[in-house]
Amino acid sequence: xxxxxxxxxxxxxxxxxxxxxxxxxxxxxxxxxxxxxxxxxxxxxxxxxxxxxxxxxxxxxxxxxxxxxxxxxxxxxxxxxxxxxxxxxxxxxxxxxxxxxxxxxxxxxxxxxxxxxxxxxxxxxx
Amino acid sequence: xxxxxxxxxxxxxxxxxxxxxxxxxxxxxxxxxxxxxxxxxxxxxxxxxxxxxxxxxxxxxxxxxxxxxxxxxxxxxxxxxxxxxxxxxxxxxxxxxxxxxxxxxxxxxxxxxxxxxxxxxxxxxxxxxxxxxxxxxxxxxxxxxxxxxxxxxxxxxxxxxxxxxxxxxxxxxxxxxxxxxxxxxxxxxxxxxxxxxxxxxxxxxxxxxxxxxxxxxxxxxxxxxxxxxxxxxxxxxxxxxxxxxxxxxxxxxxxxxxxxxxxxxxxxxxxxxxxxxxxxxxxxxxxxxxxxxxxxxxxxxxxxxxxxxxxxxxxxxxxxxxxxxxxxxxxxxxxxxxxxxxxxxxxxxxxxxxxxxxxxxxxxxxxxxxxxxxxxxxxxxxxxxxxxxxxxxxxxxxxxxxxxxxxxxxxxxxxxxxxxxxxxxxxxxxxxxxxxxxxxxxxxxxxxxxxxxxxxxxxxxxxxxxxxxxxxxxxxxxxxxxxxxxxxxxxxxxxxxxxxxxxxxxxxxxxxxxxxxxxxxxxxxxxxxxxxxxxxxxxxxxxxxxxxxxxxxxxxxxxxxxxxxxxxxxxxxxxxxxxxxxxxxxxxxxxxxxxxxxxxxxxxxxxxxxxxxxxxxxxxxxxxxxxxxxxxxxxxxxxxxxxxxxxxxxxxxxxxxxxxxxxxxxxxxxxxxxxx
Numbered sequence: 001x002x003x004x005x006x007x008x009x010x011x012x013x014x015x016x017x018x019x020x021x022x023x024x025x026x027x028x029x030x031x032x033x034x035x036x037x038x039x040x041x042x043x044x045x046x047x048x049x050x051x052x053x054x055x056x057x058x059x060x061x062x063x064x065x066x067x068x069x070x071x072x073x074x075x076x077x078x079x080x081x082x083x084x085x086x087x088x089x090x091x092x093x094x095x096x097x098x099x100x101x102x103x104x105x106x107x108x109x110x111x112x113x114x115x116x117x118x119x120x121x122x123x124x125x126x
Numbered sequence: 127x128x129x130x131x132x133x134x135x136x137x138x139x140x141x142x143x144x145x146x147x148x149x150x151x152x153x154x155x156x157x158x159x160x161x162x163x164x165x166x167x168x169x170x171x172x173x174x175x176x177x178x179x180x181x182x183x184x185x186x187x188x189x190x191x192x193x194x195x196x197x198x199x200x201x202x203x204x205x206x207x208x209x210x211x212x213x214x215x216x217x218x219x220x221x222x223x224x225x226x227x228x229x230x231x232x233x234x235x236x237x238x239x240x241x242x243x244x245x246x247x248x249x250x251x252x253x254x255x256x257x258x259x260x261x262x263x264x265x266x267x268x269x270x271x272x273x274x275x276x277x278x279x280x281x282x283x284x285x286x287x288x289x290x291x292x293x294x295x296x297x298x299x300x301x302x303x304x305x306x307x308x309x310x311x312x313x314x315x316x317x318x319x320x321x322x323x324x325x326x327x328x329x330x331x332x333x334x335x336x337x338x339x340x341x342x343x344x345x346x347x348x349x350x351x352x353x354x355x356x357x358x359x360x361x362x363x364x365x366x367x368x369x370x371x372x373x374x375x376x377x378x379x380x381x382x383x384x385x386x387x388x389x390x391x392x393x394x395x396x397x398x399x400x401x402x403x404x405x406x407x408x409x410x411x412x413x414x415x416x417x418x419x420x421x422x423x424x425x426x427x428x429x430x431x432x433x434x435x436x437x438x439x440x441x442x443x444x445x446x447x448x449x450x451x452x453x454x455x456x457x458x459x460x461x462x463x464x465x466x467x468x469x470x471x472x473x474x475x476x477x478x479x480x481x482x483x484x485x486x487x488x489x490x491x492x493x494x495x496x497x498x499x500x501x502x503x504x505x506x507x508x509x510x511x512x513x514x515x516x517x518x519x520x521x522x523x524x525x526x527x528x529x530x531x532x533x534x535x536x537x538x539x540x541x542x543x544x545x546x547x548x549x550x551x552x553x554x555x556x557x558x559x560x561x562x563x564x565x566x567x568x569x570x571x572x573x574x575x576x577x578x579x580x581x582x583x584x585x586x587x588x589x590x591x592x593x594x595x596x597x598x599x600x601x602x603x604x605x606x607x608x609x610x611x612x613x614x615x616x617x618x619x620x621x622x623x624x625x626x627x628x629x630x631x632x633x634x635x636x637x638x639x640x641x642x643x644x645x646x647x648x649x650x651x652x653x654x655x656x657x658x659x660x661x662x663x664x665x666x667x668x669x670x671x672x673x674x675x676x677x678x679x680x681x682x683x684x685x686x687x688x689x690x691x692x693x694x695x696x697x698x699x700x701x702x703x704x705x706x707x708x709x710x711x712x713x714x715x716x717x718x719x720x721x722x723x724x725x726x727x728x729x730x731x732x733x734x735x736x737x738x739x740x741x742x743x744x745x746x747x748x749x750x751x752x753x754x755x756x757x758x759x760x761x762x763x764x765x766x767x768x769x770x771x772x773x774x775x776x777x778x779x780x781x782x783x784x785x786x787x788x789x790x791x792x793x794x795x796x797x798x799x800x801x802x
Contacts, residue, residue, distance in 0.1 A: 023432075024425050030433040037437030040444060068435055070511050071521060074448050075441060077508045087508060116428045117539050123439040124532035 006032070006064050006096065007053035012104040016057075019107055022114040028057055029064050033072075034119060035103030036096070040075060042106075045083055051101040127286055128749050129174070129720050130227070133214040136205035138169040138187070141785035146170075146775055148720075150749045154772040158752045158759065158792055161777030166786040167753040170777070171295055171724050176200075177215035177232050178282050180246065184292055186299070194242050197234045204785065210235025216266075218254060219285050220718075225255020227266035228285075230278065248274035248281070289320035290719065293711060294747075297724030304707060305700030315678040317711045318646050327639035334628040334635070350614055354607045361600045368593040375586035382579040389576050392569040399565055407553070414549040421542040427535050435524050436532065445518060452514045455507060461498050468495055646714060647673045654710030660741045661702045661709075661734070680707075698730050705742065712747055720749035739763045744770035761794040 008016070008028075016031050025031055039046070065072045076095055077087035085091040112118030129148040134140040148157050161167045168186050175183035181193040188196045201211040212233035218225050227250065234244040249268035257264050274281055293313070303309045319325040438445065472491040479487055511517075655671040662668065668690065670683035680703075682690040695703065712721065723746070730738070735758070743750055744767070752759070759767065774792040779785070 024422075024429050025432055026429075027433065030429075034432065034437045037440045041440040066433075068438065068517070068521065070514060070517055071438065071445075071448070074452075074508060074510050074514060075444055077510075078444060078448055078451070081508070116425050116432060117536055117543075120428050120432060120436065120532045121536055123436055124529050124536060 008057040010055045013055035015108045038106045039099035039103035130216040135212040136202040139166045139786040144788045150772040158774045165777040165779040177213040207236045227251040227254035294719045295722040304704030311678045338628045364597045378583040389572045417546045424539040653713040657706035657709040721747040722751040724753040
């Protein structure tokens with residue numbers, strides 16, 4: 001397992017700080033998981049290829065992924081392949097960073113998703 | 127007044143019991159009592175006065191001695207002092223047309239050396255005059271009177287005042303003193319006042335004044351007046367208090383009505399401002415808080431849910447793909463394992479097979495293996511963990527469970543949010559707290575104010591009731607007092623009237639007194655001048671006689687109207703003047719008092735004596751007790767007097783025993799025993 005630590009970009013951190021207040025979700029990792037899932041659900045390739053992870057928010061993969069770490073890893077590898085990349089550790093890590101950044105952007109962009117009901121409603125009512 | 131009898135027992139020089147009948151007739155008014163000097167003529171005069179007046183008697187022998195000593199010494203020396211002495215005087219007095227017969231017994235004795243006891247016993251026969259014709263002697267029916275005995279001094283004063291008696295009982299010494307014009311004035315004054323009734327008028331005036339002074343409202347009545355006054359004040363106060371209280375009650379009532387109206391206004395305003403809703407605010411806020419809490423709880427559940435696998439729901443297709451991949455990878459792995467086994471088994475089979483079939487079978491087995499190898503081959507190898515498939519299965523379960531739960535929670539949250547919105551709207555409908563609060567506070571204050579005013583109003587009403595009762599009570603009390611007051615007022619008016627009339631009467635009496643005095647004086651002047659001229663030898667010496675109404679001094683005037691200096695009169699003439707004064711007084715007084723004349727003829731010459739005997743003694747009064755020596759009324763004069771004499775007595779003195787006894791007859795009259 002090559003994914004050691006995950007560090008967020010400052011912009012992402014600011015957005016998440018706000019979301020922590022609005023949603024009532026107090027943990028970075030939970031929000032990050034939602035952000036990742038959102039981004040992965042979008043089939044399009046993220047436009048931004050490089051993300052500067054310059055904030056002080058950092059977590060381990062285990063913290064990030066929780067009990068479903070294998071599945072998230074598999075999904076990331078799947079995405080690498082889908083995006084035409086070898087599912088190497090490096091690519092998986094890069095993919096994670098990029099999608100995380102895009103997903104956090106998606107989270108803040110949708111007004112209803114700033115509340116917990118909106119967030120959960122977005123998946124549970126589908 | 128007429129003296130009837132005098133009895134002396136062991137008095138002075140009189141030894142034993144000595145009696146003198148003193149009754150006279152109209153035509154014979156004289157009782158002639160003869161006695162030499164020192165025989166006891168003056169003692170007899172003293173005895174009459176002592177019997178009547180006791181300690182007040184002006185006895186000649188008393189001098190400055192105390193009454194007790196005088197009495198003690200008056201007991202005859204020969205007598206037993208423990209049995210004592212006694213004077214009994216009987217006399218008649220005509221009061222209101224009825225003649226009463228009195229007998230007064232004055233006795234005294236010593237018991238022991240120091241103490242002396244005196245007794246006065248009075249006896250009276252009220253009906254004497256109706257039985258006795260004038261001049262006839264009838265025995266009186268005397269009865270002892272305890273009241274008279276006890277109050278003799280007062281009674282005798284009403285019968286014969288001492289002042290008057292002192293004028294009618296006189297001796298030569300008194301006549302001597304009256305001959306002095308200065309002394310005469312005081313006698314004239316007292317005589318006019320007492321003898322002639324002027325003092326009665328004076329007394330009447332004094333009595334009226336006393337009556338007037340007594341006619342004050344008694345203390346009790348004064349007290350009643352004060353009480354009425356106080357109660358009137360109290361009623362006024364109660365009236366005022368009631369009026370005040372009623373005003374206050376009315377004022378409070380109007381205040382109360384006003385306050386209630388204000389309260390109504392406030393209630394209306396409060397309602398209008400959503401006051402009731404405001405009252406529910408707390409409830410709504412509680413509900414709101416509860417809803418918020420529920421919502422927060424639901425959200426926290428959602429947050430918890432969010433921490434689970436839910437985000438993976440978004441990746442359903444990816445997961446499906448992943449499952450396929452995992453299947454493929456598993457199949458490939460299995461195939462890979464089976465392929466080796468099959469090669470071994472195929473080899474084993476081929477070795478057992480005949481050669482001829484060997485090739486054909488071998489081809490078929492290789493084809494199968496190739497097919498199997500193809501299935502084991504992977505286009506993509508994600509190197510998925512062998513647990514991925516079970517994990518995915520477990521995930522499916524978890525996701526469906528979480529999804530149901532999420533839907534439930536979302537529903538709850540939506541409901542709570544809806545409710546919250548509702549409550550928020552209601553809360554928004556609740557008026558601004560401060561505004562309502564002001565009204566509410568005002569309303570509550572007003573409620574309290576109304577309650578306070580109600581209490582006050584009630585107090586006022588009960589106060590009014592109490593004052594009404596009080597006023598009723600005071601009025602009733604005052605009514606009662608007023609009735610008494612009316613009576614008192616009537617009395618007060620009566621008193622006023624009495625005072626007014628007594629004042630008037632006193633004025634009248636004063637005038638009357640003055641008039642009476644003047645009249646008496648002028649009558650006295652006339653009577654005295656007549657007497658004097660009757661007695662005087664020198665006719666025409668005195669032509670006029672005036673008595674000053676203020677000073678009561680005598681002024682004599684001669685024929686020319688010139689005043690005569692009293693110094694120019696001789697001693698005899700002055701004595702005659704004194705006698706004529708007494709005579710004049712008796713004439714004016716009405717000739718009804720006994721005259722006791724003691725040794726009146728000393729210093730007078732024979733001519734004057736003749737005049738007295740002829741012109742004075744028989745006419746001086748209805749009763750004349752003449753105490754005389756043999757020199758004064760000698761044989762010649764006795765002859766001239768005889769026709770007017772009722773009784774004659776001689777006081778006989780025994781020089782050896784120093785005792786006197788009374789003997790009937792005079793020296794030259796028949797039956798008289800001569801001097802021892």
